[in-house]
Amino acid sequence: xxxxxxxxxxxxxxxxxxxxxxxxxxxxxxxxxxxxxxxxxxxxxxxxxxxxxxxxxxxxxxxxxxxxxxxxxxxxxxxxxxxxxxxxxxxxxxxxxxxxxxxxxxxxxxxxxxxxxxxxxxxxxxxxxxxxxxxxxxxxxxxxxxxxxxxxxxxxxxxxxxxxxxxxxxxxxxxxxxxxxxxxxxxxxxxxxxxxxxxxxxxxxxx
Numbered sequence: 001x002x003x004x005x006x007x008x009x010x011x012x013x014x015x016x017x018x019x020x021x022x023x024x025x026x027x028x029x030x031x032x033x034x035x036x037x038x039x040x041x042x043x044x045x046x047x048x049x050x051x052x053x054x055x056x057x058x059x060x061x062x063x064x065x066x067x068x069x070x071x072x073x074x075x076x077x078x079x080x081x082x083x084x085x086x087x088x089x090x091x092x093x094x095x096x097x098x099x100x101x102x103x104x105x106x107x108x109x110x111x112x113x114x115x116x117x118x119x120x121x122x123x124x125x126x127x128x129x130x131x132x133x134x135x136x137x138x139x140x141x142x143x144x145x146x147x148x149x150x151x152x153x154x155x156x157x158x159x160x161x162x163x164x165x166x167x168x169x170x171x172x173x174x175x176x177x178x179x180x181x182x183x184x185x186x187x188x189x190x191x192x193x194x195x196x197x198x199x200x201x202x203x204x205x206x207x
Contacts, residue, residue, distance in 0.1 A: 002147040005140065009151025010158075012136065012194065013052070015187045016085075016128040017159050023118040027160055031167025036111045041164040043112065047119045048129060048156035055134025056149045063138060068205070071138070075202040078135045081127060082195050089184045089191075136194070139201055 017024075023044060030040045106114075119125060133152055137145045163170050 001150065002144055005144040005147035006151035006154075009133075009148035009153075010155045011151075011190060012133065012148075013048075013152030013155035014159060015190050016132075017048075017156060018183055018187060023115070023122065024163060026115065026118050027164050028167045028170060030111070031164040035106060036108060037164045039108070039111060040115050041160040043115045044119060044160045045153075045157040047116075048125075049153040051125060051129035052133055052152050052156075053149050055130035055132075056137050056145050057134075058130070059134040059138040060142065060145060071205065072202060074135055074138065075198055078132060078198055079195055081132055082191050082198070086188050086191050086195075089188050136198070139205065 027040055027044060031037050129152075133149075137148050140148060
């Protein structure tokens with residue numbers, strides 16, 4: 001496994017998953033309530049693993065069908081997706097974040113259905129994992145693609161189990177604007193470097 005591509009995948013995956021949406025809040029809430037925490041974390045992590053490698057393998061098997069024009073179009077779309085992601089981070093507000101601390105008697109079945117809904121009914125999960133990560137890896141050699149995918153998947157396992165089992169600690173920082181300002185700046189800077197990387201790769205492939 002190539003450690004540099006593993007780290008690239010880990011940091012890229014973490015940059016997308018750091019955004020606190022309904023899925024992440026649900027994981028934190030279940031951690032605070034101590035209800036089916038492992039089940040929730042493993043479903044979220046395994047779902048990301050499946051989606052990440054679906055994107056990577058999809059772009060890998062389409063590689064033989066892609067000519068330079070299509071590759072350039074996909075690279076431009078990737079730049080636009082990442083630019084829109086950065087734009088959303090620049091204008092993002094955290095004032096509406098709230099955690100449900102109420103104890104509720106959810107059944108095992110209802111928890112599974114809810115976490116699957118938060119995961120697969122969210123359109124952003126497909127653009128972030130299948131399209132963006134798969135598109136990013138399209139010009140890597142196969143071993144590097146696998147390292148990249150493992151790194152991105154590991155970031156999901158790391159993140160979800162961390163916020164699930166350390167939810168009492170992380171819930172203290174949910175409403176602190178300074179924390180989110182720092183995280184957003186990290187994400188914006190990292191994504192900007194990814195855009196430059198894609199542009200550089202696109203220019204080199206056309207020389």
